[in-house]
Amino acid sequence: MRKAYSVGVSLLVLLCGVAQLAAYPPAVGITSKSKNCLSCHVNNGPWGDEGTIIDIVDKATGQSLRQPDGSFLISAHRGETRRLMTVIGRKAGDTIETPYRNGWIFIDPARIESGSLNKFAPGWEVDLPASCRLVGDKSDLFPEASVTSLQFTVRPSDDARDGELSWQIMLTKGESVKGKAAEGMIGSYFEKKVVLRVVE
Numbered sequence: 001m002r003k004a005y006s007v008g009v010s011l012l013v014l015l016c017g018v019a020q021l022a023a024y025p026p027a028v029g030i031t032s033k034s035k036n037c038l039s040c041h042v043n044n045g046p047w048g049d050e051g052t053i054i055d056i057v058d059k060a061t062g063q064s065l066r067q068p069d070g071s072f073l074i075s076a077h078r079g080e081t082r083r084l085m086t087v088i089g090r091k092a093g094d095t096i097e098t099p100y101r102n103g104w105i106f107i108d109p110a111r112i113e114s115g116s117l118n119k120f121a122p123g124w125e126v127d128l129p130a131s132c133r134l135v136g137d138k139s140d141l142f143p144e145a146s147v148t149s150l151q152f153t154v155r156p157s158d159d160a161r162d163g164e165l166s167w168q169i170m171l172t173k174g175e176s177v178k179g180k181a182a183e184g185m186i187g188s189y190f191e192k193k194v195v196l197r198v199v200e
Contacts, residue, residue: 035112036168037103037189045188046096047171053091053142054169054190059083059151062140067195072167074154075197081155086131087139088169089147098135098146099171099188105130106165106194121196123160128152156198165194 056065056072060083065072076082088102106129108121120129128150137149169192174185 036166036191037170037187041170041176041185041187041189042182043187043189045099045171045173045186047090047099047188049190051091051094051096052171052188052190053087053089053145053147054192055087055141056167056194057085057087057139057141059085064141071193071195073195073197075199076154076156077199078156078158078160080199081153083151083153085139085149085151087142087147087149088171089135089142089145090171091142092144092146094146097173100173101132101134102148102169102171103130103132104167104169106167108163109166121160121163121165123157124163124196125155125157126152154196156196160196160198162198163196165196167192167194 056074057063058065065074065084067073074082074084086104088104090096090098105119106126107119111119111122118129120126129152131150133148133150135146135148137147139145139147139149169190170187171190172185172187176185177183
């Protein structure tokens with residue numbers, strides 16, 4: 001399991017200063033109690049809901065986990081490992097400048113106030129609770145789109161319960177200024193609900 005966990009406020013502070021890396025986990029403000037990324041970063045980018053791709057896909061079937069209300073449903077039997085993919089970016093043919101990198105994190109809102117390094121839902125094992133990646137991946141669901149696509153796995157243990165996560169996402173371009181996260185980088189912030197369901 002990856003070692004670095006964080007909350008949205010710190011997701012891009014360090015990551016956006018190391019452009020040569022294609023993917024790496026958050027490493028700043030690991031135990032921060034801020035509610036979301038906007039505590040530090042500005043939501044001033046040109047990318048709105050129209051034309052933006054934000055999806056979680058089952059790796060085996062290629063099917064989206066998006067529900068009619070816009071949330072995402074991750075269900076699994078206890079001990080079952082689900083292999084999923086995040087797909088984030090802009091659709092093909094976009095006339096707006098393309099984001100350079102996308103950052104995201106899963107947070108259980110009930111755990112923000114804790115000092116734990118793990119902000120994911122209790123009892124659920126996850127190998128990639130957060131990431132930041134340069135745009136340029138390929139997705140079968142969105143051919144020719146400018147996206148990041150990363151695999152992650154979840155597994156409900158014996159202690160897992162049904163729950164909800166806040167999936168916090170930022171599409172960004174530019175480089176943040178050290179110590180001044182609101183400067184030098186533009187970003188568009190999105191927040192989606194992820195429902196966790198244990199299948200008995």
